[in-house]
Amino acid sequence: MENTNFLYELLGKNALSITLIVTLPLVFVLIYALIAILAELKVSAWIQERLGPMRTGPWGILQPIAEVVKLLQKEDITPDKANKLLYNLAPFVMFTGAYAAFAVIPFSERFVPADINVGLFYVFAIGSVGSLGIVMGGWASNNKYSLMGAMRSVAQIISYEIPAAMAILSIVVLASSMNLQEINSAQSGWFWNWYLFGGPGTIGKWWVIPFTVILAMIYFISSLAETNRVPFDIPEGESELVAGFHTEYGGIKFAMFFFAEYANMFVVAAILTTIFLGGWNSPFGDLMQGPIWGVFWFIFKGFLVVLVQIWIRWTLPRFRVDQLMYLGWKILLPISFVCFMAISLYVMLK
Amino acid sequence: MIHYFKNIWAGASTAWVGMVITWKHLFVKKVTIQYPDEKFPIPERARNRLYLQMNRCNGCSSCVLACPVNCITLESVKGTPDDPQKDFYENGKERKVWVTRYEIDFAKCCYCGLCTQACPSDAIQHTVEYEYSEYDREKLIYKFQDLTSEQAEEKKQRLADHKMKEALEKEKKAAAVESKNIKPETDAEKSA
Numbered sequence: 001m002e003n004t005n006f007l008y009e010l011l012g013k014n015a016l017s018i019t020l021i022v023t024l025p026l027v028f029v030l031i032y033a034l035i036a037i038l039a040e041l042k043v044s045a046w047i048q049e050r051l052g053p054m055r056t057g058p059w060g061i062l063q064p065i066a067e068v069v070k071l072l073q074k075e076d077i078t079p080d081k082a083n084k085l086l087y088n089l090a091p092f093v094m095f096t097g098a099y100a101a102f103a104v105i106p107f108s109e110r111f112v113p114a115d116i117n118v119g120l121f122y123v124f125a126i127g128s129v130g131s132l133g134i135v136m137g138g139w140a141s142n143n144k145y146s147l148m149g150a151m152r153s154v155a156q157i158i159s160y161e162i163p164a165a166m167a168i169l170s171i172v173v174l175a176s177s178m179n180l181q182e183i184n185s186a187q188s189g190w191f192w193n194w195y196l197f198g199g200p201g202t203i204g205k206w207w208v209i210p211f212t213v214i215l216a217m218i219y220f221i222s223s224l225a226e227t228n229r230v231p232f233d234i235p236e237g238e239s240e241l242v243a244g245f246h247t248e249y250g251g252i253k254f255a256m257f258f259f260a261e262y263a264n265m266f267v268v269a270a271i272l273t274t275i276f277l278g279g280w281n282s283p284f285g286d287l288m289q290g291p292i293w294g295v296f297w298f299i300f301k302g303f304l305v306v307l308v309q310i311w312i313r314w315t316l317p318r319f320r321v322d323q324l325m326y327l328g329w330k331i332l333l334p335i336s337f338v339c340f341m342a343i344s345l346y347v348m349l350k
Numbered sequence: 351m352i353h354y355f356k357n358i359w360a361g362a363s364t365a366w367v368g369m370v371i372t373w374k375h376l377f378v379k380k381v382t383i384q385y386p387d388e389k390f391p392i393p394e395r396a397r398n399r400l401y402l403q404m405n406r407c408n409g410c411s412s413c414v415l416a417c418p419v420n421c422i423t424l425e426s427v428k429g430t431p432d433d434p435q436k437d438f439y440e441n442g443k444e445r446k447v448w449v450t451r452y453e454i455d456f457a458k459c460c461y462c463g464l465c466t467q468a469c470p471s472d473a474i475q476h477t478v479e480y481e482y483s484e485y486d487r488e489k490l491i492y493k494f495q496d497l498t499s500e501q502a503e504e505k506k507q508r509l510a511d512h513k514m515k516e517a518l519e520k521e522k523k524a525a526a527v528e529s530k531n532i533k534p535e536t537d538a539e540k541s542a
Binding site for chain 2: 043045046047050051054311312314315316327331
C-alpha cells in the first residue's frame with residue numbers, strides 16, 4: 001500500500017514528512033478534545049434543560065479553552081507518600097496509549113499515519129496500555145480510593161475486551177483483512193455496503209444483517225466500558241470513590257487524564273466508524289466521495305458516535321460492579337459468540 | 351432461558367426509552383434565567399428591602415417593639431411650640447414628634463414583615479428591591495431620618511430648654527400659689 005499517505009507523495013519519505021504525519025493527528029486530537037468538552041458541557045446542560053456555559057465567548061464556546069487554561073495554571077502537586085516516578089508517569093502513559101492508537105486510524109483514503117496490515121490487532125493491543133496508566137496512577141497515588149478505582153478498572157477491562165474482540169474478529173472474518181484501510185475500501189459504494197449492514201454482497205446477505213447490527217451494538221457497549229464512561233464509569237464512580245484512580249491528581253496531570261479519556265473516546269468511535277460505518281466512505285455512493293470528502297465523512301461519523309456516547313452518559317445511571325460482570329460475561333460474550341458463528345457460517349457458504 | 355432473553359430485552363428497551371426521553375429534553379425550552387441580564391418577575395407584594403416613608407412616621411416605636419431581631423433603631427424627640435420649623439404628615443396634620451434617628455440594619459433583618467403589620471400609619475413597607483448586597487456590613491445600615499445630626503441636636507436642645515422653661519414656670523406658679531395660700535394664713539395669724 002504505497003499511495004495511502006499524501007504527505008509521502010508530497011514531500012518524499014524524510015524526517016520532515018514523518019514528523020508532520022506524527023503531529024497531524026495530535027493537532028486533530030487537541031482541537032477535537034476542545035470541541036468534545038464543549039459538546040459534553042452543552043449536551044449535558046440541554047438534556048437537563050439548562051443552558052450550560054454562556055459567559056465565556058458567544059454562547060460560551062470558549063469555555064473549554066478557559067478550563068484548559070485553568071488546569072494548566074494550577075499548582076503541580078505530588079503527594080508526599082506517593083511513588084514519585086510512577087505517579088508522575090501515569091497520566092502520560094495513559095495519553096500515550098490513547099494517542100498511539102491514532103497511528104493506524106485511516107482518516108482518508110490518502111492519509112493514514114501507519115498503514116500496517118495488522119491494524120485492528122494493533123489498536124486492540126495498544127488500547128490496553130490505557131488501563132496500564134490507570135493502574136499505575138491508582139497504585140502510585142497511595143490512596144485507598146485510587147487503588148480501588150484502579151482495581152475496578154482492570155476487572156472491567158477483562159470483562160469487556162473479550163466481547164469487543166469477538167465483535168472485531170467477526171468483521172475481520174467478513175473482510176478477511178486486519179488492515180483498516182482495506183476494510184474501509186471494501187465498504188465503498190452505498191451505505192448498505194457497510195459492515196453494519198452485512199458488508200458488500202448480494203441480496204442473499206439479508207439474514208446476516210441482524211447479527212452485524214447486534215455486533216455493532218456489542219462493540220459500542222464494550223467501547224463505552226473501555227473508555228470508562230458512564231454507565232460504566234465504575235473506576236471513577238464519584239459517589240463511591242471520590243474520583244477513583246485520579247483522586248490525587250490535579251492541574252496538568254489531571255488534564256492529561258482528562259485529555260486521554262477524550263482521545264480514547266475518539267479512538268473507539270473511529271474504530272466503530274471504520275469497521276461498521278464505512279469509515280471515510282460516503283453513504284451515497286460516488287456522491288461526495290474522495291480523499292478530502294473522506295476526511296469530512298470520517299470525522300463526521302466519528303463525532304456522531306462521540307455524541308451518542310455523550311448522550312448515553314447523560315441518560316443512564318452507573319452500573320453496579322456485579323451488574324457489569326453479568327452484562328459482560330453472561331450477555332455480551334455468549335451473544336457475540338453466536339454472532340461470530342453465524343458470520344463465519346455466512347462467509348463459509350458465500 | 352426465556353427469562354434470560356426477557357431480561358436482555360427489558361434492559362435494552364428501557365435504555366432506549368430513557369434515551370428517547372433525554373433526546374426530547376435536548377430541544378425543550380430551557381429553564382435557566384440568565385440572571386443579571388434577565389430577571390425572575392418579582393411578585394408585587396414580595397417581602398424584600400424595607401422602606402420607611404418619613405412623612406407618615408410619627409415615631410411611635412411600634413415597629414421597634416414588633417421586630418423579633420431588633421434591627422430597627424428609633425429615637426424621637428417631642429416637638430416644641432416655639433420651633434420655627436414646621437413639618438406636616440402626608441394627611442396634612444402637623445408633626446408633633448421629630449424622629450431624630452431611624453436606622454434599619456439589613457444585615458439583621460429577617461424580612462418577617464411584623465413591623466409593617468405593627469405600623470399604625472403604614473409608614474414602613476416592603477419593596478421589591480432585592481439587589482443591595484455590600485462588601486461592608488456597615489453599609490447595610492440604612493438611615494431613614496431626614497433630619498441632620500445638627501438639626502437633631504437642635505431639637506433636643508429646644509426640648510430641653512422648653513422643659514426647663516416649663517419647669518421654671520411651674521415653679522413660679524407653685525410659688526405663687528403657695529404665697530397665695532400662705533398669705534391668708536399669715537393674715538389670719540396676724541389678726542389672731
